[in-house]
Amino acid sequence: MKRTTPYSSPNTATPDQATSQSERATLTLREMLVQGRFLPGERLREVPLAKELGVSRIPLRLALERLAHEGFVDTRPTRGFTARQFDIADISDAIDLRGAIEGMAARFAAERNVRTEELATLRSTHEKMAELVRNGKLTLELVSEYIALNAEFHAEVLRLSGSRQLQRALDQICCLPFASPNAFLRRQYLAPESRDLFQMSVEHHRAIVEAIEFREGARAESLAREHARIARRNLESALANKTLGEVPGLQLIKL
Amino acid sequence: MKRTTPYSSPNTATPDQATSQSERATLTLREMLVQGRFLPGERLREVPLAKELGVSRIPLRLALERLAHEGFVDTRPTRGFTARQFDIADISDAIDLRGAIEGMAARFAAERNVRTEELATLRSTHEKMAELVRNGKLTLELVSEYIALNAEFHAEVLRLSGSRQLQRALDQICCLPFASPNAFLRRQYLAPESRDLFQMSVEHHRAIVEAIEFREGARAESLAREHARIARRNLESALANKTLGEVPGLQLIKL
DNA sequence: ATACCACGGTTTGCATGCAATAATGTCCGG
């Protein structure tokens, strides 16, 4: 039950490779919740759920406890767990919150990181992304590559901030699948203004690297904040076009 | 195991009034961890710990799981839990992070809250605090009252933000006892510049209310951020004067 | 001397079953 790297959020792991029953239960249940398998507010009874998941109640309970901390279920003592409902405000705010924390991370990186050569990885990741976007049309395959690089980029900024607390805070926000920086990228790929959005992202990244390099903390911070707003544009666009299907975790939104 | 109101952080509850074994275990263990009862990195073996706490391993395990999410213990699968070590950077960053989130809350309150009469509670809480500080010397008793009002004030700003996500984020940060807005107040009471710091706090609050009232989001945000820095001043001062004892959770800091 | 493996004790992970509490249905009085 370790989340090894930031932004490699839990949704990427598959239940099959779980090392323990409680981990399998956690992964499967989280997936079920994200898929909207439960009605909002629906009570999750332990015995039937355990039978369905093929685990006993003890690991199931541990899984529910974790998911409660991650915000997927609510808990009332001696009255069990209920599926959590999210609304648009939750998504918007979660994205903004991520922006604020990533903003702090970028600022810390700018203010604290001294050695230029430490920026090599960040710069190289940025270059690869810029290359992808520069070279003609993005295929689905290239988008997957972009997504991986994007996760790397965000993780590297976080690493450069050197702050465990920021890391923790971001981990906890990105538990919500729709709050992660990659949440909307597959959908963005389908958007009419797709190309523009990817280009804007890359330009944001470029400027962030530059700001960190020149120790421009305030600039780095506001850039990272604004960068997160692309996700909100995608959210609005997805809502308008009813293309929520491409976005992980958006099935369980109350409209 | 519900945290009903924000800022009424877990440390206030006593293990005696726990309704379940796992809750009692959580409260007791958290207290033990905060008191520095374990060496940093020390492995927490379930059987002896359970015996010491007078509960069985199942509720203890649930407690450990929760504390892992709160950041007090680390976990490695099949290798148990270990006591977490904190350092000065963790505290500083946690305080800054709180400032950032409270800043967002203040901004949201300014940008979203429309009706003036909704500010009545906030204003009244602020007035009471101002009164306390205005009327001569703060006794220990008055400081306790101040602390309660301070929690109320911060909770009210959060409430006015209307954001569940911010609430969640703040709850999670304030799990760390030294990150809460009240963490340093008892210590601040003992500081030579005590009076000035309380006055400064009240002035911050006044300005925050004003900014919210006039919909000055950016101002509200930066005020709330700066307001949190008072805690960092207290931290530095406590470090310099070696008066860490007055600050909850500062026994477990590696210097 | 070092690397490897076998093995015993220790510790975690989990399934089962029981007790206590909450939800639900039933019956009776108004």
Added chain:
DNA sequence: CCGGACATTATTGCATGCAAACCGTGGTAT
């Protein structure tokens, strides 16, 4: 016909005990 007390069922909370994974030790082969 409706509301409240009580009985019944359903559901959570937990203790016990067992099995598997892990760690350290010692012995053996290279």
